[in-house]
Amino acid sequence: MKVIIVGGGLSGICLAHQFEKSNISFRIIDEGINHSSKVAAGMINPMTFRRMIKTWKGDDLIPTLLEFYPEIEEKIQNRFFFSRELRRAYNSQHERDLWMKRLEDEEYKNYINPPEKSENTPTHLNAPFGNGFIDTPGYVDAKRFMKHNHDYFIENGALEYSKFDFDALDHEAKTYKNKAYTHLIFCEGYRGEDNPYFGYLPFKNAKGETLTIKSEVFKKDEILNKKCFVLPTEDNDFKLGATYAWNTKDPSPTEEGKQELLENYKLLSTAEFEIIDHEAGIRPAVADRRPLIGEHPTKKGLYIFNGLGAKGYMIAPHFAIEFVDFLKGEATIDKEADIQRFYKKHFKYKKS
Ligand SMILES: Cc1cc2nc3c(=O)[nH]c(=O)nc-3n(C[C@H](O)[C@H](O)[C@H](O)COP(=O)(O)OP(=O)(O)OC[C@H]3O[C@@H](n4cnc5c(N)ncnc54)[C@H](O)[C@@H]3O)c2cc1C
Structure with missing residues (x-):
């Protein structure tokens, strides 16, 4: 060949x-x-929160990538795959109810943890319905x-x-x-x-924008998620993402995208941050x-x-x-x- x-x-x-x-x-x-x-955040998230179900083929994909990426790291003698925890702040009482239901489901035992106690919840997090951790391998630093x-x-x-x-x-x-x-x-x-x-x-490409931000408030080992995500990177900053926009071939960042991210962020946290970069990319979607x-x-x-x-x-x-x-x-x-x-x-x- x-x-x-x-x-x-x-x-x-x-x-x-x-x-x-x-x-x-x-x-x-x-x-x-x-x-x-x-540009990607490189997050490995085994759940689709919208319906609180496992993502397509996650049970097969995760064990494979857990061997695949470390094998490449070993071969090229450089690291890019890092562990993180993923904290989800529930969007609604309905979402919390679904979470509790999955908690009792054997199919989800590798992913879902009991809700966090309020004393273990960061005070800046907007989580009136509570929050909990998903077990995830972490992220690939793109x-x-x-x-x-x-x-x-x-x-x-x-x-x-x-x-x-x-x-x-x-x-x-x-x-x-x-x-x-x-x-x-x-x-x-x-x-x-x-x-x-x-x-x-039938490509249905989806543009996405992210902000790179600096803050002393967020933890360095956990991704926060609700309407948007804040992901701690290995460069000691954080990625705030991501938007979705269809029917565009323009890969450059936009003011509209930035404002959407800032609006979504308000639903996640009250912590202040400084913006240091703004990027965009186009996901090859179908x-x-x-x-x-x-x-x-x-x-x-x-x-x-x-x-x-x-x-x-x-x-x-x-x-x-x-x-x-x-x-x-x-x-x-x-x-x-x-x-x-x-x-x-x-x-x-x-x-x-
Ligand atoms: C904002 C954003 C956030 C994301 N977050 C995540 C995430 O958290 N987790 C996750 O798993 N995924 C995430 N993704 C999705 C992920 O980035 C994509 O699924 C993946 O990167 C697609 O890779 P690809 O190689 O198929 O395409 P691309 O990365 O687009 O690579 C295509 C390559 O082909 C080259 N090319 C194209 N045409 C030609 C040509 N004619 N001649 C020569 N070279 C050519 C280009 O230069 C390019 O390097 C995100 C994407 C975006 C945009």
Whole structure:
């Protein structure tokens, strides 16, 4: 196998490590501008608080990432994966009732803890309905993840910074710039919607904005969550995030986004802080909220690994392993993530 990975964000990096582990030859082409993996908070949150249910496949994804990220840290001799606690301030009495219900449910025993006593609740926290901890592995420091992994692959000669030139691709001959490949995998994040081969897929990208803030009030080991989150980073500051906005391709921060974050923050805490940075990115999200993974139905040798959405750092390890095993002929792609689910709508093609 001779693989080209287009895109060196979280998706491309996770695949590259899996190829390396399997002794498969690969190179990564990245434009050098990243608008999601680098900006992300990198939180691993096993719960969807809105309905107080487990996130999709969390029970499988978490054990995998708990091995995957430390293995990479060991290989590249740099750290980016850190433990944190996650404190949720309940939004309403209804949410507290749901929490109490889950507490008695065996299915949730790995995640939900009894509500905190009021004397253990920070005084700045707006928690009239109480609060409690979710067990989480913590977070991936996105900037460190991107920097250390890019340094590693550049040093190994596996990563080049350039924009993929579609005119230099001959997918029938399976060559790019006249060099042969066997598998070409597009990991372009939100830009996947402009891909001439895969742009037909139902991307529903979601812009997100965050503030980097400084404060002496928040604890350094716990993430606060209610309507927004405050995440302590390894740089001794905090990330306040994140917004959601659809139907935009502009990845720059906006005053509107900042004001939304400040409004949401009022519901979480009364603690004062200083803003030191404001960033934005675009999550590669999909209409049915599932990844976009698989081979082009008619252009053999062209693949996509995309659509990781708002929880990419949780999802990527499991699906990178599964996808590389699939390419080796040792696994199938999860039906919910496989782009075959859209073949019927767009191609006269028989499902295999
Ligand atoms: C504000 C915000 C907060 C987030 N918080 C979390 C969180 O707490 N937890 C979590 O798990 N996830 C979070 N996410 C989601 C997470 O960031 C994404 O799921 C993930 O980073 C997507 O990675 P990707 O590699 O698919 O895409 P990207 O990171 O967008 O990477 C795509 C790469 O492809 C390159 N590229 C694109 N087109 C070309 C081309 N033609 N030629 C060459 N290179 C190209 C780009 O330069 C880029 O580096 C957040 C996202 C945002 C924006």
